[in-house]
Amino acid sequence: MLEIKNLHCKLEEEDKAILKGVDLTIEAGKVHAIMGPNGSGKSTLSYVLSGRDGYVVTDGSATLEGENILDMDPEERAAAGVFLAFQYPVEIPGVGNMTFMRTAVNAQRKARGQEEMSSAEFLKVIRAKAKEMQIDADMLKRPVNVGFSGGEKKRNEILQMAMLEPRLCIMDETDSGLDVDAMKLVADGVNALRAPDRAFLVITHYQRLLDHIAPDFVHIMADGRIVKTGGPELALEVEKNGYADILAETA
Amino acid sequence: MMALPKVKHDATEARLEGLFLPEGVGWTAAARQDALARLRAQGVPHRRDEYWRFTDPARLTAAAPRPAAPMDLSDEAVLHDEIDRLKIVFRDGVFDAGASDDLAVEGCEIVRLAEAQKTDLHWARDIYGALEAQGQTPVDRPLAALNTAFAQDGVLIRVTGRVPRPVEIVYRHEDDTSDPILHHVVRIEPGAELTLLETGTAGARFNTALEVDIADDGRFHHLRDQGRNHLRQAATHSFARLGARSVFKSFTLTLNGALTRNENVIAFTGNDAQAHVAGAAIGDGREDPFHHDDTVFITHDAVNCESRQVFKKVLKNGAVGVFQGKILVKKGAQKTDGYQISQSLLLDDDSQFLAKPELEIYADDVACSHGSTTGAIDEEALFYLRSRGVPEPRAQDLLVLAFLAEALLEIEDDTIAEGLRQRIEDWLDRRAG
Ligand SMILES: Nc1ncnc2c1ncn2[C@@H]1O[C@H](COP(=O)(O)OP(=O)(O)O)[C@@H](O)[C@H]1O
Ligand SMILES: [Mg+2]
Numbered sequence: 001m002l003e004i005k006n007l008h009c010k011l012e013e014e015d016k017a018i019l020k021g022v023d024l025t026i027e028a029g030k031v032h033a034i035m036g037p038n039g040s041g042k043s044t045l046s047y048v049l050s051g052r053d054g055y056v057v058t059d060g061s062a063t064l065e066g067e068n069i070l071d072m073d074p075e076e077r078a079a080a081g082v083f084l085a086f087q088y089p090v091e092i093p094g095v096g097n098m099t100f101m102r103t104a105v106n107a108q109r110k111a112r113g114q115e116e117m118s119s120a121e122f123l124k125v126i127r128a129k130a131k132e133m134q135i136d137a138d139m140l141k142r143p144v145n146v147g148f149s150g151g152e153k154k155r156n157e158i159l160q161m162a163m164l165e166p167r168l169c170i171m172d173e174t175d176s177g178l179d180v181d182a183m184k185l186v187a188d189g190v191n192a193l194r195a196p197d198r199a200f201l202v203i204t205h206y207q208r209l210l211d212h213i214a215p216d217f218v219h220i221m222a223d224g225r226i227v228k229t230g231g232p233e234l235a236l237e238v239e240k241n242g243y244a245d246i247l248a249e250t251a
Numbered sequence: 252m253m254a255l256p257k258v259k260h261d262a263t264e265a266r267l268e269g270l271f272l273p274e275g276v277g278w279t280a281a282a283r284q285d286a287l288a289r290l291r292a293q294g295v296p297h298r299r300d301e302y303w304r305f306t307d308p309a310r311l312t313a314a315a316p317r318p319a320a321p322m323d324l325s326d327e328a329v330l331h332d333e334i335d336r337l338k339i340v341f342r343d344g345v346f347d348a349g350a351s352d353d354l355a356v357e358g359c360e361i362v363r364l365a366e367a368q369k370t371d372l373h374w375a376r377d378i379y380g381a382l383e384a385q386g387q388t389p390v391d392r393p394l395a396a397l398n399t400a401f402a403q404d405g406v407l408i409r410v411t412g413r414v415p416r417p418v419e420i421v422y423r424h425e426d427d428t429s430d431p432i433l434h435h436v437v438r439i440e441p442g443a444e445l446t447l448l449e450t451g452t453a454g455a456r457f458n459t460a461l462e463v464d465i466a467d468d469g470r471f472h473h474l475r476d477q478g479r480n481h482l483r484q485a486a487t488h489s490f491a492r493l494g495a496r497s498v499f500k501s502f503t504l505t506l507n508g509a510l511t512r513n514e515n516v517i518a519f520t521g522n523d524a525q526a527h528v529a530g531a532a533i534g535d536g537r538e539d540p541f542h543h544d545d546t547v548f549i550t551h552d553a554v555n556c557e558s559r560q561v562f563k564k565v566l567k568n569g570a571v572g573v574f575q576g577k578i579l580v581k582k583g584a585q586k587t588d589g590y591q592i593s594q595s596l597l598l599d600d601d602s603q604f605l606a607k608p609e610l611e612i613y614a615d616d617v618a619c620s621h622g623s624t625t626g627a628i629d630e631e632a633l634f635y636l637r638s639r640g641v642p643e644p645r646a647q648d649l650l651v652l653a654f655l656a657e658a659l660l661e662i663e664d665d666t667i668a669e670g671l672r673q674r675i676e677d678w679l680d681r682r683a684g
Binding site: 052074103143 | 634635636638639641642643649650
C-alpha cells in the first residue's frame with residue numbers, strides 16, 4: 001500500500017537534513033509501529049507523508065497504491081486516503097467541529113467523485129461514532145479542539161479518522177498524555193477501524209499502546225533512518241532496555 | 252473664528268455648488284441653516300486633515316460622485332426575509348411608497364422627514380441636527396453638517412413602547428450617478444426599545460446620518476448591511492446620546508465598496524449605560540478598489556458606563572482598512588469600562604491596515620483597554636484543515652469566517668446574526684466560483 005524508498009528530506013528554511021534515507025513498505029491490512037528516541041525524525045516522516053510545508057524532499061520516493069504522493073497537495077493526499085492523527089492537534093477558534101467535519105467529509109467525497117453526504121445522514125453517522133469515542137454533543141458543537149483537554153483532542157483525532165475512513169492512518173504519539181482509560185478508548189477506536197484494505201503507521205514512545213494495538217511490525221528510527229525492524233517483541237525489548245543497545249548494535 | 256484657508260474655502264464652495272437649502276422645510280430650516288454655517292466654518296475635509304490622514308475624502312467632497320454601476324443582486328436571497336419587519340424603501344434616496352409597508356407599527360410613530368418637516372414635530376425638532384452639532388467637538392465632522400443641511404429625506408421614529416417588529420430601512424441603488432443625502436432620527440422614550448435594520452447600498456455615492464437619542468432605560472439595536480456594490484462611495488454617521496441605564500448596540504457588515512467612511516459618535520450622559528459598536532468588513536481589491544474606514548468616538552461623561560468596540564477586517568489584493576477609535580473619559584466618569592479591539596486579517600502582502608486607537612482619560616477609577624492587531628492566515632490551522640481534505644481555498648474561507656465570527660458574536664439576535672453570517676459565506680462562495 002505505502003512504499004517509501006530512500007526518502008531524504010531537509011528543512012526548507014535551513015540546510016539541515018532530517019530524513020536520511022528512510023525505507024519502509026507497509027502492506028494493506030497491517031499495523032506498523034515506529035519507535036525511536038526524541039528528535040530521530042518520526043514526526044517529520046509523518047509530516048512529509050501528509051504534505052506539510054517547510055520540508056524539502058531531496059531524494060527518494062513515497063507512493064500510495066503505486067501513486068506518487070509527494071507531489072500532491074495535502075488535500076489531495078487526504079482524498080487519496082492519507083490521514084495523520086497529529087501529535088499536537090491544532091485549535092481553530094471560530095470554526096465549529098461539526099462544520100469542519102462535514103466540510104472535510106464532503107470535500108473528500110467530492111474529490112473521489114462520490115455523492116456528498118446529506119446533513120441528516122452526516123449527523124446520524126457522526127453522532128454514532130462520537131458516542132463510541134465518548135465525545136459528547138457539546139464537544140461536537142464547540143470550535144475545533146478549543147478548550148479540549150489533551151485526551152479530548154486525541155479522541156477527536158480518532159473520531160475524525162473514523163469519519164474519514166482513510167486507507168493509510170498515520171498516528172503520531174496519539175498515546176502520549178493519555179491516562180489508561182483514554183488510551184484504551186483510543187486503542188478500541190483504532191482496532192474497530194482495522195480492516196484488510198487499511199494500513200496503520202503508529203508512532204509511539206511506549207510499549208503500552210502496543211499492548212492494545214498489536215502491531216505486525218516494529219521499526220526503530222534513529223537519526224533519520226530506520227535502523228532496525230522486527231516483530232512486537234522489539235517493542236518489549238525497547239521497553240526493557242531502552243534504545244542504547246539497539247543503537248550501539250546498529251551504529 | 253479663523254478664516255478658512257483658501258483651498259478649503261474653494262473646495263467647500265465647489266461642493267456646495269448646485270446644492271440649495273431646500274424650500275418649505277418648516278421646523279428643520281433653522282437646523283439646516285446652522286449646519287450650513289458649521290460646514291462653511293469647518294470647510295469640507297481634506298486628506299491633510301489629521302482626522303482624514305488614512306482616508307482621502309476627495310471622492311466624498313467632489314461636486315459629483317464617480318459613477319458606480321448598480322449590482323445585479325438576483326443571485327442573493329433577501330436579507331432578513333424570515334423576520335417579520337416593517338420595510339421602508341428608498342430607491343437612490345427617493346422614498347418608494349409602493350415597495351414600502353404602511354408606516355404603522357405598534358409602540359412607535361414613524362414619519363418621513365420630507366413629510367414631517369412641513370408639520371410640527373416637537374420631539375424631532377429637539378434632536379434633528381442637535382446630536383450632530385454636539386458631535387462636532389472636539390473633532391470636526393463637516394460631512395455630517397453637510398448632511399443635516401441638505402438631507403433630502405429620511406425616517407423619523409419615536410419609540411414609546413417595545414416595538415414588536417424591527418423597522419428596516421431598505422436602500423436600493425439603480426442609478427449610476429445617484430448621490431442621495433438621507434438623515435434619520437430615532438427617539439427612544441424611557442424604557443422603550445427598537446431594532447432598526449439598514450440594508451443595502453443607498454446610491455452611487457451616499458451620505459447618511461442617524462441621530463439616536465435614548466432616554467433612560469431605553470434600548471436600541473442597529474444592524475446594518477451596506478450591500479456589496481463595488482464602486483460606490485459612502486460617508487455615514489451615527490450619533491447617539493445615551494440616558495441612564497440605556498443600551499445602544501450597533502453592528503455593520505460591509506462587503507466591497509470603493510470608499511466607505513463609517514463614523515460612530517457616542518456620548519454617555521446618564522449613568523450605568525452600555526454602548527457596543529461592532530463591524531465586520533471584507534474587501535478584495537482585485538478588480539475594484541476597496542477602502543474601508545471605521546471611525547469611532549466615544550465620550551464617557553457619566554458614571555459606571557460600559558463601551559465596547561469590536562472591529563474586524565479581511566483585506567486582500569490591495570484592499571485598505573482603517574480604524575480610528577477613541578475613548579474619551581471625562582473627569583468624574585468613574586467606573587468607566589471601555590474596551591476596544593480592532594483587528595485585520597491580511598490575505599496577502601499588498602493589503603494594508605491602518606489603525607489609530609486612542610484613550611484619553613481624566614477619571615482615576617476606570618478600566619479601559621484597547622488593542623489592535625494585523626495578522627495573516629494561521630498556517631498551522633490551514634494545514635490541519637487541508638490535511639483533512641478541505642481544499643485550500645475553502646480552508647482559507649473557513650478561517651476568514653472564523654476571524655469575522657468574533658465580531659458577529661456582538662449581535663444579540665441569533666436569527667439576524669445568522670442572516671449576516673450567511674451573507675459573508677455567500678460572498679466567499681461567489682469568489683470561489
Ligand atoms: N520545522 C522544523 N524546524 C526546525 N527543526 C525541525 C523542524 N522539524 C523538525 N526539526 C528537527 O528535526 C529533528 C527531528 O524532529 P522530529 O521529526 O520532530 O523528531 P521526533 O518526532 O522523532 O521526535 C529534530 O532535531 C528537530 O529539531
Ligand atoms: Mg515527534
